[in-house]
Amino acid sequence: MSFDSPFHVTVDFDTSHMIFPTIIAIILGILFTAILITRGRTILAAITSGPWWPAGIDHIRFFGTLVLTVIYFTAMPTVGDIFPNTGLGFYLCSIPYLFALSTLFLHERTRRTLLIAGANALIAPTIVWYILSELFNISLP
């Protein structure tokens, strides 16, 4: 894009894909600076007063959810490659994932609550896998 006068522009088609992103990036920069100027003190106070993240959060449940989810996402295609086009990667990984997550979220781990978590982990993926993969032929990992 070249400027012929303050308002007049000529758009070069070959580089036209960068016009809008550049303008948006400039506006974002201006807005970010404006936020820093107008709310700088509040932001600084928040940073200096602490406590810093992740203090004050439930570490086990938060990071546990993240770690389990990453393992689940990584394992699905790997297991799926062993049984291609069957959706078993999803099915076989969902059962332990659901059980682990349900147990992680539990506050009182009694025999009864663990049994419910186990049953849920077994039944829910089975139903979803059967309906989607077997009945509707929808591809699953």
Add this chain to the structure above:
Amino acid sequence: MELLSILTPMFFTLVTAGTVIGIIFGAIPGMTATMAVAVCLPLTYSLGLENGLALLLGLYVGGISGGLVPAILLNIPGTPSSITTTLDGYPMTQNGEGERALKIGITSSLIGGLFSLAALYLFAPALADFAIKFSYIEKFLIIFFALTVMAALSSSLLVGIFSGFLGIFISLIGAYDISRGGNGELRLVPEFLEYYLESGFSLLPVLIGLFGLATILIEAEQGMKEGQSLSGVKIGGKPFKLSIFKGQFVNLFRSSAIGTFVGILPGVGGSAASILAYSQEKNFSKTPEKFGKGEPAGVIASESANNGLTGGALVPLLSLGIPGDSTTAILIGAFTLQGIQVGPLFIGNNPVTWDAMIIAMLVANIVMFLVMVFAIRHLAKVVTVPKNILFPIILMMCVVGAYTINYGVMFDVWTLLIFGLFGYLAHKIRLEIAPFIIGFILGPSAEIYFVKSLESFGTFSIFFTKSWIAGLLWVLIAISIAFSISVARKKNKTENE
């Protein structure tokens, strides 16, 4: 006749199922109508457009309505839009009038929903007819206006606008769409991700991440509090009679109209509608001192307004292609799945789908009323469902949705994780998600409208001089910004005092 072929038992079953599931989502604190629609959207993939919309519209109406259950029984708004329902609903429960409060709320929701549906039916085609005449310039300015309105109603104008522009920026990742006149060149993509990001981030994994995974991460951070107990909550008591609405006609009409109007404004959520309607009713009431202590008029105002939003939010979506709120933003995904673009031509080109949507909304409102009135005692127990059972299932459904949306792309599942983390981070640093989403959805269109206008006219001044509509839109943009600045100043003044 074509419409009759769509109105099958399956259609009505899906509306009913959607409404009931929506009520359940709405009734569980922490889960919203938006989450319900986002999680269930991929299921519509195999249903076809009309049946898919039947399910999603049921979820939308049910999700907004279900929020009143915990608001009234437990003083916890099930959805943000039922926040003002707690103010009088919960005191009514404490006075032993829980069931009465619930039924007042449900009846008000029905009236608000039907009012907004009528508004949708009347206004959307008219607005679409008008918008057909818009050139790229007016279309670009409409998007710009939508962003400024959303930003103006955010907690901070600057942060709201920043969030909207950030959404636009992220939507530009990938190739400049050749099918819409772009040059097909990649931008903003690291080399190692070029294969995955040629078409940018897919909309649905982004939405599912922001509204599904992010919500669960926020709950996990807070320790995944256990489901609430209903023991000690008095649901029965004084019986509900329709005579309670005697003298409430103006309240019902005004609150429903406020809800519908707020819904029409792009990106403004239901909480703004119910807060506005509640405060108006309190201002006009002869007994404002009763508000907050169990006044039925407060429940009526709040619930008729938040359901008034449902039809209103579909007006800009179906006539201009601009979502009225975050839930209708997700509905765009349903159309995208079926390869249909919403905008001024949608109603004219798809009259059967349009009629089916109106019927689905009507049925959803009626089903919502019947289910909630006759099964309220059982539904109320939903608030006690343990989250350790529910949330893992939702996460699994999020994965299914993200994976299946593009016929099995694992990168979409990672997109879900990326935007789940982004949504969590945005919550922590108080970025506004609604403007972000609208920016993300409308960004590619805004780019085409802007660049093509410049290519055609070769001057920036065309955005001001093209037509009187362009001029009017600039006036509206200026008003929305001025309104926001004025509100911010008043807020600062009050805080300083």
